[in-house]
Amino acid sequence: MNTTRTTTIRPGLATRAPGTEHERGDAMTAVLDIHELHRTFGSGHTAVTALDEVTLSVARGELVAIMGPSGCGKSTLLTLAGGLDEPTRGRVLVEGHDLAEQRADARAELRRRTIGYVFQELNLLPGLTAAENVSLPLELDRMRLREARRAAHAVLEEVGLTEHADRFPEDLSGGEQQRVAIARALVGDRRLLLADEPTGALDSVAGEGVLRLLRRACDERGAACVLVTHDAAQAAWADRIVFLRDGRVVDHAGAATVSLGGGR
Amino acid sequence: MPVRHGLLALLGEGPSHGYQLKVDFEARTGGSWTLNIGQVYTTLARLERDGLVIEVDDPEPDPDRRTVAVTDEGRKVAEEWFATPVEVGTPPRDELTIKVLLALAAPDLDLAEVLQQQRRVTLESLQELTRRKRALDPDTDLAALLQIDAEVLRIEAQARWLDQVEQRLAVGRRPATS
Ligand SMILES: Nc1ncnc2c1ncn2[C@@H]1O[C@H](COP(=O)(O)OP(=O)(O)OP(=O)(O)O)[C@@H](O)[C@H]1O
């Protein structure tokens, strides 16, 4: 049937969506470039192919949502994009650096300085205040304490938590904890944000608050962001939506409208 | 009848006239519901006939502008309207539901593709609504924001239903046909 052809895989869009170049310049290099990525877990007849030839590019200032049914490979994709796991085949480039070609220490540095993660389990350290949780990655990166704290307070202000900076996670609501986790992911001018179901069990208005923060990080800081979500209303905050099925990119939404969105 | 009750509710805030009621109604509903002025006048005429509104003196009389006020009876009707929950009712026959139900058994049809095509369109309309939402200020554009929220939830329900159809049929688990 002729009309059904339109939804099959459209690899052209996956590799180079029109208009992904962002107004802020360095248009040519995508912040994240994933090329024919493949990940198989296990081997022999128990092998599971979690990702199958996924190609995806995310530009500066762009928010891309990944949607698909449970088990389709969304988290695997995000983990590989962040260099937390290694692909069976294929390449991941972050700001032009091929993760596989980097020495372990250089890759660790890239992970610390360039990439911010927000996962559903927030992993905030209970013994540290909000500000300490946020400044910790900078301190681990040997930034001077005062500088790290100053940077932490700046991002906490950005996420609207200045007044709660000295509270411990257990004294914050779920939504506030989520914002601390986002602040921790943003701190130190990280340019690639990877968020896996970041709104957890928040109600829809609080969840929307999280999406607004991610959107702002893209619009105002020029961060590139990949958001994994089940939720259509949340995915709709993205410039582009990538649909995964059984480890493959099967469709895109919104790619054409990105090119229209020049100056805001 | 929402227009009738809407006008009564607005008049509960103070006397007004036809054109002003039209403007206020549209502003308060976030521009989601436009009234034509003829409809406002006929509705007011019926309300007047039923004793729910009454003409009052205008400080600046103008033959085209009859100022009306709500009567006690009219106020009671408006209060009852607010106090009565809206019927949930049966949704109108929905083309998408019918299409998918018929697609289930249609020969030579890739249902997964039918669902995905719809999902893409659904997500793109949600993206468009979200872009509109982003431009609004929650403090000054509350009516428009709430109106978009309602629309987003309606369309989101469609996206969730598509996912549910797919999960129930587990068509997504079939190896990709390429
Ligand atoms: N460490 C692992 N070892 C073996 N199999 C794995 C591992 N991690 C993921 N998988 C398998 O890979 C597939 C993709 O998993 P993944 O976690 O990426 O899915 P997902 O799309 O994030 O699902 P969900 O929406 O449920 O979070 C699944 O079949 C999963 O069982």
Ligand SMILES: [Mg+2]
């Ligand atoms: Mg997952």
